Amino acid sequence: MNQDPHIAMMSRRSLLKTASSGFGYLAFAGLSTWAAEKEAGPLRPKPTHFPARAKRVIFLCMEGGPSHVDTFDYKPKLSSDDGQTFGKGRAAGAKLLGSPWEFRQHGESGLWISELFPEVARCADDLCIVNSMQTDLPNHPQAFQQMHTGIFQFPRPSMGSWLQYGLGTENENLPGFVTICPPVNNGGSANYGSSFLPAIYQGTRIGYSGMPVADAVVSNLKNPKRRGADQRRQLDLVQALNRETVERDQVNPAIDGVIESYELAFRMQGELPDLMNLEHESEATRKRYGIGETATDDFGRQCLLARRFAEAGVRFVEICHGGWDQHFNLKQAHARNSLAIDRPIAGLLTDLKARGLLEDTLVVWGGEFGRTPYAQRNDGRDHNHKGYSIWMAGGGVRGGLAYGKTDEYGYEAVEGAVHVHDWHATILHLLGLDHEKLTYRYAGREMRLTDVKGKVVQGVIA
Incomplete structure (x- = not known):
């Protein structure tokens, strides 16, 4: 040779x-590559696994479990058999309770929607109603946490944290994940926490449940003693001390998180307060959301804030409306709740569509589970995790579609069942992320939002 x-x-x-x-x-x-990535920051925009249909999510979270058979899952036989004995499982012997509200078909699609939502019904052709949702347990803390994190047995990153980790942010001066007035119970901060993901991916909380959103602020955003260049010099000194600690300890995720959060907070000062000032909006826009009217003002403000955040580049915005747990007083409480959210949600959908944002914004509505078709205390319904409804709009889903079915009384899913893992996989898919590839190594294994389960529901994708 x-x-x-x-x-x-x-x-x-x-x-x-x-x-x-x-x-x-x-x-x-x-x-050099590592240094460049570190310099760009963990929130830098990241490529998707495949072309995305949506760029961002607005999650309209209904805490307490709205009754699907009174809102979006029409069951005429339940009404015709009102008062008869229900014969399934532990509820055998309970009396069926027909919905006190009428359902009508709406839009060119003819979707059945309850009279509880006359304004949302005007947007019927944009809605993809999934009537076959399922979750693992009919208990609020577990189901609410599973809806947010995919699992309730152990602390896990929330859905918003996973999205921010997978996609980065579109605006470096704002958090990529915002939660407005979240509940303090049913998991509390775990529902918007980052768990084992780096701390920079956790949600930024604005207010809490029970507080009027008009009074909600981001804590410690302003420095009352120093402004501008003086504040920057002070922060540079603190950051230098933090970086010395990181260099000395080599690996310290907690300090890294502090450094990143300080920088983000400094940048937020210049943009977030103005973004949260709804006085910039026209009177016509405020009226569209029901702002200024007693019943709709608070949730209307949340919805308008959600639109403003989404428009400014926030990846995941969650707003919450509680009080849907009607074991009794169903007629009065569900009517009150729907009145509070119906007009604001319709205003949000209409506004997003008019601005060309609905096409790449995925709007999701739903609670942790549904309610039973049988009565509780004559004017209430118990928890039901075997079959319930959520809906999605925009962001690449098929509008005017009712997907999946529950049985004739709405007790359990019998066609096209969609587990919470499947729902999460589908949301990630619409955002261009493969739920099996979006992983983070922790405790010796590759973790993901969908755990070891989940399948994309292709039937809801346009």
């Missing part, structure tokens, strides 16, 4: 020196 004379003349020592330089170069290249 012929040998290259240059190689033949190369001594073993020269070869090793050259090879070691190559290894050094590779190491340097790797460090």
Whole structure:
């Protein structure tokens, strides 16, 4: 075999020196890439696994479990058999309770929607109603946490944190994940926490449940003693001390999170207060959301804030409306709740569509489970995790579609069942993320939002 004379003349020592330089170069290249990524920050925009249909999510979270058979899952036989004995499972012997509200078909699609939502019904052709949702347990804390994190047995990152981790942010001056007036119970901060993901991916809370959103603020956003350049110099000193700690300890995720959060908070000062000022909106827009009217003002403000955040580049915005747990007083409480949210939600959908944002904004409505078709205390319904309804709009879903079915009374899903894991997988898919590839190594295994389950519901995708 012929040998290259240059190689033949190369001594073993020269070869090793050259090879070691190559290894050094590779190491340097790797460090340079790592440094560049660190400089760009963990919130930098990231490529999707495949072309996305949606860029952002607005989650309209209904805490307490709205009754699907009184809102979006029309069951005429339940009404015709009102008062008869229900014969399934532990509820055998209970009396069926027909819905006190009429259902009508709406839009060109003819979707059946209860008279509880006359304004949302005007948007019927944009809605994809999933009437076959399922979750694991009919208890509020577990089901609410599973809806947000995919699992309730252990602390896990919330859906918004996973999206921010997978996609980064569209606006470096704002958090990528905002939760407005979240509940303090049923998991509390775990529902918007980042768990084992880096702390920068956790949600930014604005207010809490029970507080008027007009009074809600981001804590510690302003420095009352220092402004502008003085504040920047003070922060630079603090950050230098933090970085010294990181260099000394080598790996300290907690300090990294503090450094990143301080920088984000500094940048937020210049943009967030103005973004939350709804006085910039026209009177016509405020009226569209029901702002200024007693029944709709608070949720209307949340919906308008959600639109403003989404328009400004926030990836995941969650707003919450509680009080849907009607074991009794169903007629009065569900009527009150629907009145509070109907006009604001219709205003949000209409506004997003008019601004060209609905096409790539996925709007999701739903609670942690539904309610039973049988009565509780004559004017209430118990928890039901075997079959219930959520709906989605925009962001690549098929509008004017009723997907899946529950049985004739609405007790359990019998066609096209969609588990919470499937729902999460589908949301990630619409955002261009493969739920099996969006992973983070922790405790010796690759973790993901859908755990080891979940399938994309192709039937709801346009």
